[in-house]
Each structure stands twice: as C-alpha cells, then as structure tokens.
Amino acid sequence: MPRRSGPAHVQYVTVHGHRRAYVRMGTGPALLLLHGLGCDHTTWAPVLESLARTHTVIAPDLLGHGESDKPRADYSLGGYANGMRDLLTLLGIDTVTVVGHSFGGGVAMQFAYQFPERTERLVLVASGGLGPEVTPAIRAITTPGFHQAMAVLSAPGIRHLTTGAMRLLAGSGVSQLRDLGEVAAIYDSFKDPRARAAIRHVVRAVVDWKGQIVTMADRAYLTEAMPMCVVWGADDLVIPVGHASNARALAPTAQVEIVPNAGHFPHKDHPERFVKIVRDFIRSTEPSRYDRDHWRDLIDAGPPEAPVQAEAGQSPRSPVHAVRRAAGA
Structure with a gap:
C-alpha cells in the first residue's frame, strides 16, 4: 500500500x-x-x-x-x-x-x-x-575512563543542569553556539549506559587520540x-x-x-x-x-597514483581523478 x-x-x-x-x-x-x-x-x-x-x-x-x-x-x-x-x-x-x-x-x-x-x-x-x-570532544570518548566519567556527569541533577544550559546557549543567537542544542540531546542520551558503551565502541573504531x-x-x-x-x-x-x-x-x-x-x-x-x-x-x-x-x-x-593520507591541517596530496558523475558514464 x-x-x-x-x-x-x-x-x-x-x-x-x-x-x-x-x-x-x-x-x-x-x-x-x-x-x-x-x-x-x-x-x-x-x-x-x-x-x-x-x-x-x-x-x-x-x-x-x-x-x-x-x-x-x-x-x-x-x-x-x-x-x-x-x-x-x-x-x-x-x-x-x-x-x-x-x-x-x-x-x-x-x-x-x-x-x-x-x-x-x-x-x-x-x-x-x-x-x-575532529573536535576534541569526540577524541575524548576514546580515552580510558570515559564510560565511568560519563556515568557521573550524566547523573540526573548534573545532566539536567548542563543540557538546560546548552539549550539556552544554543538559542542565544551566537553562531558559534548554534549546535549546542544537538550536543545537549547527545549528552542526554548518555544517561543510558548501553548507549554510552555503544558510542564508545563506534568512536574507537574510527578515531584515536590523533583524530580520524x-x-x-x-x-x-x-x-x-x-x-x-x-x-x-x-x-x-x-x-x-x-x-x-x-x-x-x-x-x-x-x-x-x-x-x-x-x-x-x-x-x-x-x-x-x-x-x-x-x-x-x-x-x-x-x-x-x-x-x-x-x-x-x-x-x-588501482588508483592513478596512490593517495597519501593527509596530516592534520593539510589537504590530501593525491591527484585522484577517477571520480566522475554517472551521467554519460
């Protein structure tokens, strides 16, 4: 239907x-x-x-x-x-x-x-x-003790105060703070220990202390x-x-x-x-x-020339030219 x-x-x-x-x-x-x-x-x-x-x-x-x-x-x-x-x-x-x-x-x-x-x-x-x-906040999830620290920081009183402050700042009109509303929702989800454990596994698969x-x-x-x-x-x-x-x-x-x-x-x-x-x-x-x-x-x-992984602050040094739109391909 x-x-x-x-x-x-x-x-x-x-x-x-x-x-x-x-x-x-x-x-x-x-x-x-x-x-x-x-x-x-x-x-x-x-x-x-x-x-x-x-x-x-x-x-x-x-x-x-x-x-x-x-x-x-x-x-x-x-x-x-x-x-x-x-x-x-x-x-x-x-x-x-x-x-x-x-x-x-x-x-x-x-x-x-x-x-x-x-x-x-x-x-x-x-x-x-x-x-x-990547932002340091995401790198921090890979550090030892994150799960235990978030268990404390996501306790009801601290969590409600922090997420409330984030949402107020997100609505302040300051452009640099606009994403704090979404961050507050993510932080609030950490009250569930299963969610914290899942997020930790996700981040550790793609990020280390140096970044992605x-x-x-x-x-x-x-x-x-x-x-x-x-x-x-x-x-x-x-x-x-x-x-x-x-x-x-x-x-x-x-x-x-x-x-x-x-x-x-x-x-x-x-x-x-x-x-x-x-x-x-x-x-x-x-x-x-x-x-x-x-x-x-x-x-x-293989690629026209092997790509070189970019270091922090640099663009990748690769002349890969093989990505083309499908139109006419």
Missing part, C-alpha cells in the same frame, strides 16, 4: 535478533538518510516531509542509537553498512541514494564501497572520513561511475569545512556545496536550502549502474 508523507511514525523490524527503529515516508525513488554519532532519525525532522513529497525516505536509528537496540555487537563501519543492506532488503528496497551526516557519512561511503550494486548516488553532509581533524583514522582516500577511485555531492556548513566546529576541499581533491567532479551561516547540521540550520540541494543533485545526475567487469578492472588497475 502506498505510504503518504505526513508526521514521522517510528516502525520496528528485527534484524539478526536486534530491533531496528526506522521511519518510512513518501513514495518514489528511495533515499536512505543516515544520522551522525549519538543522534537518531529525528535529526532529519526538518527535511523529512519535504523530501518525502518526491521520494521514499528511509531514516533509521543506527544500532546503538535512538530507539534501536544497543547490544554488545559489531559497531564498525562495515557492520553498519551490512545492517543497512539487510534493513533495505527486509523493506523490499533494492537501490537507494544514500545521504549520510557526520559519522553517517562514513557509513554511507562504506555502504557505497561494499554494495555498489545498491547505491545510486552518494550525498555526504559534514562527513567523517575525509580528513583527520578511517579515510576514503585509498578507495575513492572505485566510485568512478557514482555521482557524489558534498554539503558542509561554513561554520562547522565539529569537522572543519576544509574537509570539503579534501573531497574536491579526491573527487574533482563531485558537487560541493558550502552553506553559509550553518554549523555541523546544515540540514537543520537551513532545511529548505538543503532539500533543494539534494533534489537538484538527484535531478541533474543519472543513478549509478553497477558493472561487475568494470569494477574488477578498476580494482586491477
């Missing part, structure tokens, strides 16, 4: 014994929206209804987040990509345009790498995986026939906007959109502009079509 756009209704499905929460809205070509670290599907609330007017929108709570289960499990990027493939299979969806925010961008890239036959396009929003720099350790640089050439769009807030204090330049170096023909007066959540700061960017990108590109022989040839040839 066709699904109509309207208020988001959370549904549940069990995958490999674990309950997964997700929202499904609208009809048309499928969009998979992947949230960031410590967030859930509600981060997409400002854009869900608009996108659902033209697309079937699937917005899950990743395992360990939101209303999904938080087991002792595989919280690697590969594990998350597998989980999204299995969720889509159960929902009867074969191919999607994947939109990933922050950590969800890393999952989106991994999904496209592991399952190119199911990926039509890639939209990265303030994404991880494009450079080493997972990058798409060495495999970017495999996305040769896959259209890619990169969206970033000009005032992002979580992952520097300079990483959008890294994306340009890895994928010279990717569409890059820098949103003025936006922080780490451009889809929340300027939802109408974000929806327009996504819709225009989809309209202007043809979906990627997987060709196994072509994929094998790409792997056999």
Whole structure:
C-alpha cells in the first residue's frame, strides 16, 4: 500500500535478533538518510516531509542509537553498512541514494564501497572520513575512563543542569553556539549506559587520540561511475569545512556545496536550502549502474597514483581523478 508523507511514525523490524527503529515516508525513488554519532532519525525532522513529497525516505536509528537496540555487537563501519543492506532488503528496497551526516557519512561511503550494486548516488553532509581533524570532544570518548566519567556527569541533577544550559546557549543567537542544542540531546542520551558503551565502541573504531583514522582516500577511485555531492556548513566546529576541499581533491567532479551561516547540521540550520540541494543533485545526475567487469578492472588497475593520507591541517596530496558523475558514464 502506498505510504503518504505526513508526521514521522517510528516502525520496528528485527534484524539478526536486534530491533531496528526506522521511519518510512513518501513514495518514489528511495533515499536512505543516515544520522551522525549519538543522534537518531529525528535529526532529519526538518527535511523529512519535504523530501518525502518526491521520494521514499528511509531514516533509521543506527544500532546503538535512538530507539534501536544497543547490544554488545559489531559497531564498525562495515557492520553498519551490512545492517543497512539487510534493513533495505527486509523493506523490499533494492537501490537507494544514500545521504549520510557526520559519522553517517562514513557509513554511507562504506555502504557505497561494499554494495555498489545498491547505491545510486552518494550525498555526504559534514562527513567523517575525509580528513583527520575532529573536535576534541569526540577524541575524548576514546580515552580510558570515559564510560565511568560519563556515568557521573550524566547523573540526573548534573545532566539536567548542563543540557538546560546548552539549550539556552544554543538559542542565544551566537553562531558559534548554534549546535549546542544537538550536543545537549547527545549528552542526554548518555544517561543510558548501553548507549554510552555503544558510542564508545563506534568512536574507537574510527578515531584515536590523533583524530580520524578511517579515510576514503585509498578507495575513492572505485566510485568512478557514482555521482557524489558534498554539503558542509561554513561554520562547522565539529569537522572543519576544509574537509570539503579534501573531497574536491579526491573527487574533482563531485558537487560541493558550502552553506553559509550553518554549523555541523546544515540540514537543520537551513532545511529548505538543503532539500533543494539534494533534489537538484538527484535531478541533474543519472543513478549509478553497477558493472561487475568494470569494477574488477578498476580494482586491477588501482588508483592513478596512490593517495597519501593527509596530516592534520593539510589537504590530501593525491591527484585522484577517477571520480566522475554517472551521467554519460
């Protein structure tokens, strides 16, 4: 039965014994929206209804987040990509345009790498995986004692006082503080010890004390026939906007959109502009079509020149020119 756009209704499905929460809205070509670290599907609330007017929108709570289960499990990027493939299979969806925010961008890239036959396009929003720099607050999660310290800091009195102050500051009109509302929601979720443990496992898989350790640089050439769009807030204090330049170096023909007066959540700061960017990108590109022989040839040839991992503060030194839009490919 066709699904109509309207208020988001959370549904549940069990995958490999674990309950997964997700929202499904609208009809048309499928969009998979992947949230960031410590967030859930509600981060997409400002854009869900608009996108659902033209697309079937699937917005899950990743395992360990939101209303999904938080087991002792595989919280690697590969594990998350597998989980999204299995969720889509159960929902009867074969191919999607994947939109990933922050950590969800890393999952989106991994999904496209592991399952190119199911990926039509890639939209990265303030994404991880494009450079080493990341806010010290995320690096702190990898340190010994984080779980115990957060158990104290997330006690009711301290948590209510801190999250209340964050939300007040977020509404102060000071641009550098705009993201504190989202940070408050993430902090509040740490009251659940299972959520704290899951987040710690997630971060340790992709970040160490120096910053991000997972990058798409060495495999970017495999996305040769896959259209890619990169969206970033000009005032992002979580992952520097300079990483959008890294994306340009890895994928010279990717569409890059820098949103003025936006922080780490451009889809929340300027939802109408974000929806327009996504819709225009989809309209202007043809979906990627997987060709196994072509994929094998790409792997056999390797990148034009081996990418060099960027050090903090630098752009990747790589002339990778193999990322092209699928139109005409």
